[in-house]
Amino acid sequence: AQSVTQLDSHVSVSEGTPVLLRCNYSSSYSPSLFWYVQHPNKGLQLLLKYTSAATLVKGINGFEAEFKKSETSFHLTKPSAHMSDAAEYFCVVTPLNRDDKIIFGKGTRLHILP
């Protein structure tokens, strides 16, 4: 069975400082992992995805994530936060088996302090 855990429900950083949003996963096989962002009253937008081609994945808006199999982690980072990054972020694992369901983390709300 697969699962995904976002370790922080809220993260606050100052504008211009680094962002780290943590995600751990559990899977019996190499998963497909995604990060999505949701701005208020909007749908989710894909930030980046890992599908085993490269462990360091670059996404949109300066975000990147590193897949670490030994730590079962897929943390999202950005070197310098911008006010527009304030949103909720979801770590997602999708099944290889079509009988399994997509699993969303509970989300991390990122607050940017001026």
Place this chain on the structure above:
Amino acid sequence: KAGVTQTPRYLIKTRGQQVTLSCSPISGHRSVSWYQQTPGQGLQFLFEYFSETQRNKGNFPGRFSGRQFSNSRSEMNVSTLELGDSALYLCASTRGTGELFFGEGSRLTVL
């Protein structure tokens, strides 16, 4: 290329009524999935349709149903509405690569 379109964006219903929400996927996407998002439960998978067939279903009561048409457009229906059904209902389509493309959602308020 047009994105995923959900209608209506906002609606208010009273307990006991029913509601139908619509989702038009991105052209060429044959898979459509639905999600319920609430502050308490987060994002929960409702069901997925592919080529007019329900391929997977989440843990929701039978009051929640859906269907997909031959043009891949999908509808979901909730009957006998309860206060707890108040939520943002999100639809997503995919071309099968695992990446989901979401609509902006339909916000349902049940009074």
